[in-house]
Amino acid sequence: MKLITAIIKPHQLDEVKEALEAFGVAGMTISEASGYGRQRGHSEVYRGAEYTVDFVPKVRLEVLVDDVDSSDVLEVILKAAQTGRIGDGKIWSVPVDEVVRVRTGERGVDAL
Amino acid sequence: MKLITAIIKPHQLDEVKEALEAFGVAGMTISEASGYGRQRGHSEVYRGAEYTVDFVPKVRLEVLVDDVDSSDVLEVILKAAQTGRIGDGKIWSVPVDEVVRVRTGERGVDAL
Amino acid sequence: MKLITAIIKPHQLDEVKEALEAFGVAGMTISEASGYGRQRGHSEVYRGAEYTVDFVPKVRLEVLVDDVDSSDVLEVILKAAQTGRIGDGKIWSVPVDEVVRVRTGERGVDAL
């Protein structure tokens, strides 16, 4: 089992979700995040005083997948999230020892 | 060392927290998340226009545990988080190379 | 490749960010989190009714690093995040199988 984590642009979320659904991934978990990298932040001005925001909003997406699907899923996310502009984000995968579905207690692939 | 991550229903958090405390887990970290899966979202209506929300609010819970405790802790969370209804969430564990307590610099089990 | 995750005090974020930049880390992702541990929460009072908040606000920081840098980066974060008071947080690292830069599809160290 693998856990694939992707940091993507908030805008691309719908596309990624649809691509994953189309591929057959049944579930995922997302959360709000802020990223720092090559992509620049922005400045705001309040009564003439500048306020620089270094971090840009990102979505953090997590998908548990079976080992065999892992590189395909990564590929699916990659394609759907790509805009070609700086700040498109990262995807990584880590090995998972165990997965359980809370409702049933099922383990492993059955838990997905 | 293992990192156990659980996606649970926000409602069950108190129960899970208490169960973990009872078991002897001294710390944990949580964050807001949104999940997509078998559980359906909901619809809102604004001036007759429908607005579908696909993701449902979840809590993401992370607990670092010693290898020997890991399956027990997972079991504890599983039991406390279970309601038996769709959307109860997932629990998974990943191997951890190193853990440090920031305050003291202690490593490994001492850092928990 | 490693994924280093740090739970730190929100206050120390700027310092950690600057230290990482100084060290040469080019990117990172953060998100809001709440922690439970030795550090106590606080109480609020509304019309004489007490409301106890057990969790304290934390920042969750994730940095992907090359294997060789991983212990140095951990050290950099440790030093920058440390205030010596209870609640300074934890840092841990997990092994990563694969990293991709979404924009270019680059893999591994090139993706950082």
Next chain:
Amino acid sequence: MVLAMSAITFVAADTPFTDSGNTAWVLAAAALVLFMTPGLALFYGGMVRTKSVLNMMMMSFITMGTVGTVWVLWGYSETFGNDVGAGLLGNPFEHFGLSGVLDAIYGYVPADAATGTAAAGGIPGGAFVAFQVVFAIIAVALVSGAIADRAKFVTWTVFTVIWATLVYFPAAHWVFAFNGFAAETGGWIANKAEGLFLGGAGAYDFAGGTAIHINAGVAGLALAILLRKRVGWPKEPMRPHNLTLVMIGAGILWFGWFGFNAGSALSAGTLAAGVWVNTLAATCTAMLGWLITEKIRDGHATSLGAASGVVAGLVAITPACATVSPWGALVVGLAAGVGCALAVGLKFRFGFDDSLDVVGVHLVGGLIGTLLIGFLADATNSPTGTAGLSMNDGLFFGGGFGQLWSQTLGAGAVLIYSFVVTFIIGWVLHKTMGFTVPEEDEVAGIDLLEHAETAYDLGAFTGGSRHVSSGVVAERTRQVVADEPSSKEEASA
């Protein structure tokens, strides 16, 4: 009403005319009081949890819709039409649809040349209708705070109509309908009621301590007892989700209340001005009283306490504002601030979930103000006295127990009547329509389940679409949430 002074006889002027100054003030005051109900919606809305703020506000807004409509149809007439007997009810058909009201001129009283006091009244019937309808609206809306987060919206809507008709309009008739003002004969509390047990003296309730606050407060108590508690109460903490809303609401209430109290003079002169001053004085000390109580008991003076103290003071001075001196107002306010700050804990002791403390603030505050008149009524230095009108002194000013007794009877009558009738109305509605939403709907959020809305979408994501959504803007052809019970059930988790 200025007319709460039992000594006044209403003179039908030879050539009645409208006083543009008095009318200007009453129209402005009516607008101020109208504004109080949205203010109340904010005050209440800020105190509930995020997931039920819209429902809470809607309980106030819908009351404006229903009670406003009903007022035009039969409410005005039921309240201020000629009494149908024993001072208990106005004739609801006399002015049905406001017939024969707009072209009337009410409350003409000649100016008192000796004191330079402006004439009371001389206001068009429409202005009186306007001023009174906003009282009716807020009286009903106040009740909703006792049953926050769990009332079925449609049942609440029906309740507003029935409660206004069976409880508020009668009580307002008793207290506000003076013989010879809008109609020949009025209500029994307002007027000398020789034959009745009041023994000759009307209770003083200038702007509605009994008819509005005791009434709504005890009605809230009845419903809080009748309806199930909120899920988790009192074990689970339920903190106000947005105290800035509470503060805005308190500010609006305070602002509008000057219309409520000083407008009740139905004239712009010495009486109204004195009432204005007393209203402020009591509010100030009530805020201080509440905050000092908190500071001593809890260690902190809170913003919710300040807002609550303001409202408690306003409630308590409402009946008393015309009959106590500025000193008296300071005392009334202080008593209300301290008293209500202590009283909001009662619900935990007695175990009724009066969610937003309608009992602790409105019932207790209303009682404090109404009863303190019996002690502090000051025929010389009160606005009534300085305006040259006669009134009784209270116990502390040598007036004996007479007025205190009248106050007690007036307050008690409204309290008992309202509790009993409200309980019956609530019980019937509960058995027929159901008064509460299913517990899982409450947990999932009453805003979502009852109104298909959520209050806030403040996500920082700057994209065109919220990250947790993927919707289709289309005219609704089906009823998504309601049609899919499973989704509802799941949403509750």
Next chain:
Amino acid sequence: MVLAMSAITFVAADTPFTDSGNTAWVLAAAALVLFMTPGLALFYGGMVRTKSVLNMMMMSFITMGTVGTVWVLWGYSETFGNDVGAGLLGNPFEHFGLSGVLDAIYGYVPADAATGTAAAGGIPGGAFVAFQVVFAIIAVALVSGAIADRAKFVTWTVFTVIWATLVYFPAAHWVFAFNGFAAETGGWIANKAEGLFLGGAGAYDFAGGTAIHINAGVAGLALAILLRKRVGWPKEPMRPHNLTLVMIGAGILWFGWFGFNAGSALSAGTLAAGVWVNTLAATCTAMLGWLITEKIRDGHATSLGAASGVVAGLVAITPACATVSPWGALVVGLAAGVGCALAVGLKFRFGFDDSLDVVGVHLVGGLIGTLLIGFLADATNSPTGTAGLSMNDGLFFGGGFGQLWSQTLGAGAVLIYSFVVTFIIGWVLHKTMGFTVPEEDEVAGIDLLEHAETAYDLGAFTGGSRHVSSGVVAERTRQVVADEPSSKEEASA
């Protein structure tokens, strides 16, 4: 205006004097109407997404700045100066900079001793200026709702000046400038216009159903057609980001509208009081009408629906408030509530992105109210009638088609004129300055790109610095966002 009643002849009193009561009411009413524009800013601001709330509010605020200034310079004179011919325009130079206005006394009408009606008017020129400027401001601000989230701020600013000058001031002159009130000769819709096609009867528009709501509504339509749609519309859902703001805004609008309508009597007497009552009555049934429509069609009564119903009712009763009875007001409100609730769907059918339903609420509501006068005008029981002023009956009260025809012509004339001229103004501005921001700016957030601000920073982090920022407080020496196109482009992602 009370003066909308064509039967009134303005008498120049021998010794004109100001009526302090009438003046007090007009000054208070002017303040109430002034407050409506911030209220509108909240009402509109709550309905857009988080990233554009400030821009939305700024469109209202800047309108206060520009139109207020322009009004003092030439707007008042263009509207209420002596007509320059055919009832189409006031002389903009006559009172340039308000010269010769502050020391005038307007609208002196002797009291009608028979009915006890207060004299209309007797108000200083300055009070009339004050009351009218706030109308001009909100009329222009209303338009902005149609082009939310995407208008270039500087172009909007210019638009407010041009549109006020070329569209609003003329239309207000037509409808509000009565012969002999502020000037000798006024506008063609307001006055008997024998020679013109109205055939002898002016259209009734008491407080601005045509000049303000139809006018702004159709101008919104013109701009919504002209400007590109919001990115993603109608596929992407764009829900209101903060419904508590919408509710506060609706509350303020409701409150202020009593100044709008009852203030238009320019006096505090029977007429103003009756208008007040009608204004409330219509709002109540409009809210109920909208909510019932929603409940039947969508399965839920929403808070946005309640707020929208309130505004729809207020819009519709605005022209009609003085000429229908309370019963008529209940009907007008109900019609507007149901009608507008159905009309807000039209934009999806016809594909114009009238973002906040200026068309569905203001154009449709304005038309409903203006035309229903033709049916429901009631010379006996309306505020006008009860105040002793003469007026025509509508179709349902035996008055025939005459008044309906006048109403139709008045409404149609404003509608067509406004649509055409607004379209031209918009088109020219679009070709010259550009009227919309780049799509990527809209996506990244118009608040950030146009105003260098974001509305909220509610992060729970208790540190001194927000976790996503690391800024330097310094006086600005450069223009960061604008100077660095790359950062802008990236920010949009």
Next chain:
Amino acid sequence: MVLAMSAITFVAADTPFTDSGNTAWVLAAAALVLFMTPGLALFYGGMVRTKSVLNMMMMSFITMGTVGTVWVLWGYSETFGNDVGAGLLGNPFEHFGLSGVLDAIYGYVPADAATGTAAAGGIPGGAFVAFQVVFAIIAVALVSGAIADRAKFVTWTVFTVIWATLVYFPAAHWVFAFNGFAAETGGWIANKAEGLFLGGAGAYDFAGGTAIHINAGVAGLALAILLRKRVGWPKEPMRPHNLTLVMIGAGILWFGWFGFNAGSALSAGTLAAGVWVNTLAATCTAMLGWLITEKIRDGHATSLGAASGVVAGLVAITPACATVSPWGALVVGLAAGVGCALAVGLKFRFGFDDSLDVVGVHLVGGLIGTLLIGFLADATNSPTGTAGLSMNDGLFFGGGFGQLWSQTLGAGAVLIYSFVVTFIIGWVLHKTMGFTVPEEDEVAGIDLLEHAETAYDLGAFTGGSRHVSSGVVAERTRQVVADEPSSKEEASA
């Protein structure tokens, strides 16, 4: 006050009477001004960070409680009681507890038949008390903006009482107490003060540019210098946490300010109406001036700038609203908008942490308005002139340097007195009670540590309990936060 015109002699009428129209306006105006302080709470509250919004609002609210109470006790008397000598102070015991005030009628001035001007005044003592107390409250509350986020709440509470007593009441006496109005002899700035250095002409300050804005502004400066800076200032960015609150606050302030300025006429006639118009005119150009300055300097026109410009314009026109023409008002506004927009940067240059720019807006704006009267006073076209009252011309209208000199002296006297005395009061309080919270409390959030509250709990979690909490609803038996210093210390991290 209308009475600021030195030419007026107050005539004690043979049979004094209240003018219901004037009284209606003053009562409404008093309510409007009362509303300004909650408005200020929002305006200020939106500008601070999330963790201190409640404390910021509480500083305004508690001021209402303390100053309102103190006003009733001795404040009114100290301000408007008979002068105890040299025009420096009213007798604080004369009307202690408002004795002998409610039944008085103030400011009776016969109508000027020639000009048709309404009589000024004829208002009950209570109305004057009401109108003046709300001025006192907001004057004190304004100061709090300079010391946001770090003031010990209890010390601020004590400060409000002492500062009102030692600084505001005296200054208000100087400026607002006219001989023969509420008392025989009044303050030295208001009245011709032949013997003093003003040399025969009073300074014009219609509604409080000196007594309120310069006074509060310079007091803010004194405290900002005295108290430690906020942790991190000026390095760390501290952005407004909720600009929608700022906009609501600005809207309420604008609305209420018509009561502030036009109410100061104490009558509803030509004077009040002209003041209303000038108040609007100046605000409009001030907003434009601030936004243009921003656009040129920073590249963007911001919503905070619009709100700030509105307030700056209102501040500057406050003293001048009755003595300049509408043209003059446009100029005063523009000068204030540009001037204050530039002035808010001063604190960075001079290194005092005037957190919310009380100095930049109120001191600078107040000075601009007060001094510009010396140039722009227009005896012909100002509201005062058009109302038929005599006044001096300013430098630009041929009046020479006389009035400018008076203005300078009046402004300078208040400025110096206030700065010195405020500094001393602040210093003593700082040494005795401590004026600032510990730095770690500020960092952890003053709302939490001083008030045991946090403003928002907007979590999307739909459960019955917030995920970060697990509380017990119970009556407090202990003082958790305060009793456990370790938890406090930790919470700060």
